[in-house]
Amino acid sequence: xxxxxxxxxxxxxxxxxxxxxxxxxxxxxxxxxxxxxxxxxxxxxxxxxxxxxxxxxxxxxxxxxxxxxxxxxxxxxxxxxxxxxxxxxxxxxxxxxxxxxxxxxxxxxxxxxxxxxxxxxxxxxxxxxxxxxxxxxxxxxxxxxxxxxxxxxxxxxxxxxxxxxxxxxxxxxxxxxxxxxx
Amino acid sequence: xxxxxxxxxxxxxxxxxxxxxxxxxxxxxxxxxxxxxxxxxxxxxxxxxxxxxxxxxxxxxxxxxxxxxxxxxxxxxxxxxxxxxxxxxxxxxxxxxxxxxxxxxxxxxxxxxxxxxxxxxxxxxxxxxxxxxxxxxxxxxxxxxxxxxxxxxxxxxxxxxxxxxxxxxxxxxxxxxxxxxx
Numbered sequence: 489x490x491x492x493x494x495x496x497x498x499x500x501x502x503x504x505x506x507x508x509x510x511x512x513x514x515x516x517x518x519x520x521x522x523x524x525x526x527x528x529x530x531x532x533x534x535x536x537x538x539x540x541x542x543x544x545x546x547x548x549x550x551x552x553x554x555x556x557x558x559x560x561x562x563x564x565x566x567x568x569x570x571x572x573x574x575x576x577x578x579x580x581x582x583x584x585x586x587x588x589x590x591x592x593x594x595x596x597x598x599x600x601x602x603x604x605x606x607x608x609x610x611x612x613x614x615x616x617x618x619x620x621x622x623x624x625x626x627x628x629x630x631x632x633x634x635x636x637x638x639x640x641x642x643x644x645x646x647x648x649x650x651x652x653x654x655x656x657x658x659x660x661x662x663x664x665x666x667x668x669x670x
Numbered sequence: 671x672x673x674x675x676x677x678x679x680x681x682x683x684x685x686x687x688x689x690x691x692x693x694x695x696x697x698x699x700x701x702x703x704x705x706x707x708x709x710x711x712x713x714x715x716x717x718x719x720x721x722x723x724x725x726x727x728x729x730x731x732x733x734x735x736x737x738x739x740x741x742x743x744x745x746x747x748x749x750x751x752x753x754x755x756x757x758x759x760x761x762x763x764x765x766x767x768x769x770x771x772x773x774x775x776x777x778x779x780x781x782x783x784x785x786x787x788x789x790x791x792x793x794x795x796x797x798x799x800x801x802x803x804x805x806x807x808x809x810x811x812x813x814x815x816x817x818x819x820x821x822x823x824x825x826x827x828x829x830x831x832x833x834x835x836x837x838x839x840x841x842x843x844x845x846x847x848x849x850x851x852x
Contacts, residue, residue, distance in 0.1 A: 492732055505684075518811050519808075525735040553676060605736050650778075652781065668827075
């Protein structure tokens with residue numbers, strides 16, 4: 489394999505916000521030339537594929553400023569400082585939806601936009617759930633929706649799910665119900 | 671359905687780069703309180719699920735500064751100013767991999783991180799390909815890899831694919847080959 493790595497020459501902080509930081513890196517390319525890379529720093533996130541005993545997926549509906557619309561998504565949230573993925577997944581599921589999961593298993597992790605964001609999402613499969621009550625944060629307004637996994641998959645095929653982590657979550661739920669997940 | 675919308679009060683530009691812009695919006699929540707939202711503005715992208723006549727998926731390997739490692743991904747790229755998705759998909763596939771597709775069909779579109787990024791990726795299914803030659807940009811170093819779709823799906827299940835759009839692309843390729851795509 490050829491060497492594809494880029495060597496870091498310099499890094500400049502451009503923004504330091506509540507959720508995000510942004511920096512511009514200057515790198516040396518494999519060719520020896522220099523280039524710049526704009527990098528959004530994000531603490532990482534968890535997303536929860538929560539399947540009820542009736543084979544329904546727990547979804548949330550919320551307004552997304554960056555998308556400019558209300559989206560139907562699987563529950564998800566940002567990792568707290570030093571927080572383990574599984575703890576964050578249990579916390580977010582309960583806060584956003586009011587469901588508490590006995591079983592919470594990590595599936596895999598994926599970068600959301602490796603061209604510019606450091607954010608990786610850890611996907612968890614939640615099962616054996618009991619209902620408690622939703623406890624959203626002060627700036628979160630979230631509606632919970634239960635949708636049959638088969639129906640979810642049809643929504644994906646019809647292009648009606650507009651969020652990448654949710655498309656993944658639905659396909660994983662389908663594989664899990666078919667017993668095709670390792 | 672309750673009103674989940676947030677009303678925009680003010681918007682402040684914080685960064686204006688080569689690829690990204692970043693702004694901080696102040697919004698009024700459904701409760702009447704105010705909150706801030708950090709929004710990364712991105713022109714949007716295309717990703718190409720390119721399946722050869724031998725049922726192999728065309729993948730690319732490249733170093734990703736934001737991820738800090740070399741990733742195996744489906745070909746993808748940013749929309750040019752005013753560029754149509756299908757044109758961008760044909761262009762990116764040919765530039766990054768050297769494959770020219772006779773058939774390029776849009777599957778759906780998904781936001782990569784609607785919590786903070788405006789980027790939506792349009793997914794395209796490419797078929798009936800002929801080989802030309804790779805023509806990467808000056809700051810792109812890309813290796814092309816052909817992997818059997820079945821083997822790709824195993825890599826996803828094993829957690830070896832670390833990029834969300836690629837996980838989606840592989841699952842779409844699998845559905846397409848099984849004739850299960852609408």
